[in-house]
Amino acid sequence: MPLITVSDYSCTPEEAGQLVEYLNAPASPDHPWALERAKNGHPEPYGVLWFELGNESDHGNHDLQPKTTWTADQYADWFLACVRAMKAVDPKIRCGALTSTSFPAWNEGWNGTVLRRTAPLADFAIVHCYSVVLTSEAQAMALPYEFVQQAPLASIDAFRDHLQSWRAKVRQAAGKDLPLAVTEFNAMYVQEKPAPLRFSLASALFCAGFVLDLADPRSGVPVANYWQFANGYWGMVRNQGFPSMRRLPAYRVYELLHRGLRGTLIASGRAGPSVSFLPHQQIGITERCEGDRAEPEAVEPRNLFRPAEFQPHSEPKAVSSADSGVFRLRLRGATTDLYPLLAPVDGPDGALLDVSFEGRFVGSADGARLGLSVLDRRGWEPYHSGVAIEGVEQAPQWRKFSGRLPTLTGSKGCLLAWRVIAGARPVEGLLEIRGLAVRVVKPGHRAAYPALQYVACREPGREEASVLVLNRDASRPHLVRWNVLGGSVRSAEALCVAGDRLDDTNLERETVTIRPLPVRLQQGGRRVEVNVPPASLVQIQLRWSNP
Known part of the structure; x- marks a missing residue:
């Protein structure tokens, strides 16, 4: 379509x-x-x-x-x-x-x-x-690789x-x-x-x-x-730079999805033992997963931002000032992107920081984007770790803005910088911020997630069904068993997408493949068993006889 x-x-x-x-x-x-x-x-x-x-x-x-x-x-x-x-x-x-x-x-x-x-x-x-x-790359390299790989499944x-x-x-x-x-x-x-993890088995x-x-x-x-499908940054098939077409893990996953998602959905859900995801700090936007129930986050009341740390800035097209807790950036025909430092903020190592403020802009900002950048305490280079809080150019009256930065280990706090992304015409006017606060978030967590996710489909008029089972546990296989009611399975076959490691990409050699998997029919076809490998997608085709 x-x-x-x-x-x-x-x-x-x-x-x-x-x-x-x-x-x-x-x-x-x-x-x-x-x-x-x-x-x-x-x-x-x-x-x-x-x-x-x-x-x-x-x-x-x-x-x-x-x-x-x-x-x-x-x-x-x-x-x-x-x-x-x-x-x-x-x-x-x-x-x-x-x-x-x-x-x-x-x-x-x-x-x-x-x-x-x-x-x-x-x-x-x-x-x-x-x-x-x-x-x-610096962000990913600064985090525990085991959890960086597991994050997509979690x-x-x-x-x-x-x-x-x-x-x-x-x-x-x-x-x-x-x-x-x-x-x-x-x-x-x-x-x-x-490894380029966007191509990995985990991402697929x-x-x-x-x-x-x-x-x-x-x-x-x-x-x-x-x-995306072909080449580019995320393509699941690639021939650029290779003597022949490379089929990456996502392509193999989609082959099984194409086989299995046909007809009418008859069942879907989660099952199996729980899997924990326990990084010592947040991995991008992926939340910690542990225990039987979720726990809400808590934002600590103490404001880490100190107005006395304000850093005045002056250049011909941008001048900043502060007065009674209101921070101002006067823009005078700015035509290029600007990131003047507003203030450094000291805080705990590797903390999740919540930044909030009220902002407004009076002037002309045709096509420009205005706000704050929240950056790693050590600067933008070499980690490229930061978050943009934009949209103040659309607020002629005071409006609330906020954003969060999961800082990396070694970043003891953050840098706050003005953010001016140039537009079609020179930016003229006054950008103002008040009520600026930087607070530590004590992250909550989700409950540990079920290892197995499944969907079953049946095509009308055919005495067969397809079951897709995703094992989201990278460390253990899990036995999947069905009891068949009102008939018996006369034949079954299973195919599996799996690899040697979560970071397998198929770029150097094809380790993530589609392979057959044994299916056991027991009790005269009234019970079906499949052992689903770790970190894999399995498609089982069932054909049955009615009594």
Whole structure:
């Protein structure tokens, strides 16, 4: 089922309507763009149903020049105009509005405005979901490698819950129940050593667990796209730099998902003994998992930020000052990105820090993004560890902002820096912050997660079913047993995706493969047993005889 992304920032509503005409209209004289399609060798309409309006539009126009970033209202204006033009050509199409790229943290400034305004014409809402989120090699190398590898498996249940929370917030903001389209998902490892873990078996198994959850219609997610299929940064098949095509672990996982997710869902769930995830500090956005029940986090009351540590800054286009707890940055025609230091903050080694403040901006910031950067206490280099708190440019009145930085071992506190991301025109005005607080978060934890996740499907009219079982325990195999009611299994076969290690990538040699797995039929076919290997996805095809 194709989904087409309509280019934001560069595509006009008229052009969006022409795109739909090219794809879906009959090739007749009153549809000149459809005639172009016929000239290009496809006389019949493609019949594309799903359209994504923009891509991470809250990030700005990416590599286009001049740089600019829409406000939520500007995006909503463009969305509504495009959808009207597109549905005038083909009323059957479905158009999706973008939520913020901050998942799982909800950006009310963007999402509230976009969903409220686009709800009358939006058919679904769009979200991008990335697990783990380690954005530099130095970050990954500074953490215990065992837990860095396990993090994707430990995050599957949390992502299911985050996605349902996101859907509920979408419903509240839009005033109606909008399905979600997850048009990008993967595990976000931006690193190469000791291994490029975005290609790893662990990342592939996270994607398998995510898809198994989305297969349940109750997820409210009719569309989900693995990012990305071929080459690029995350591609599951690669021929760039190789003499022949490399099929990475995610490709093998999707082969089994394709075999197993057919027909009607008849069962899904979790089972088996519990697995703990016990890193000594948070791994990206992956939470600690232990015990029988979750424990809530606690934010310590003490404010680590000391106003006396304020660092004044002066240059021709940016001057900072402080007075009575209000910190100001006067911008005078800024045309480049600026990160002047606001203050260093001392704190415990490797702590999770919560940063909050009220901010406002009065002036002209066409396409610019303004706020604070929260960085590793040792600076941006070499760890590239930090978080951006943006959106103050959209707040002419005082508004609350917050963000969190899981600091690395060796970072005893953080650096607070002004954040000015230049836009299409020079930035003129006054950026103000008050109520600035940096507090240590005593992390809570999720309960230990069940080792096994499963989905069973049956194709109508056939006396067989497919069962997919994901073993999220990297250290132990687990025996899976079914008792068959109302008949007996006459034959069964199982295939398994597994490797030697969680960080296997298939880049050097193909260690993650699809291999057959023994299936035991007992009690005349009324009991089925399969031993599921550690860190693996297994697909079992069952064929039975009715009594």
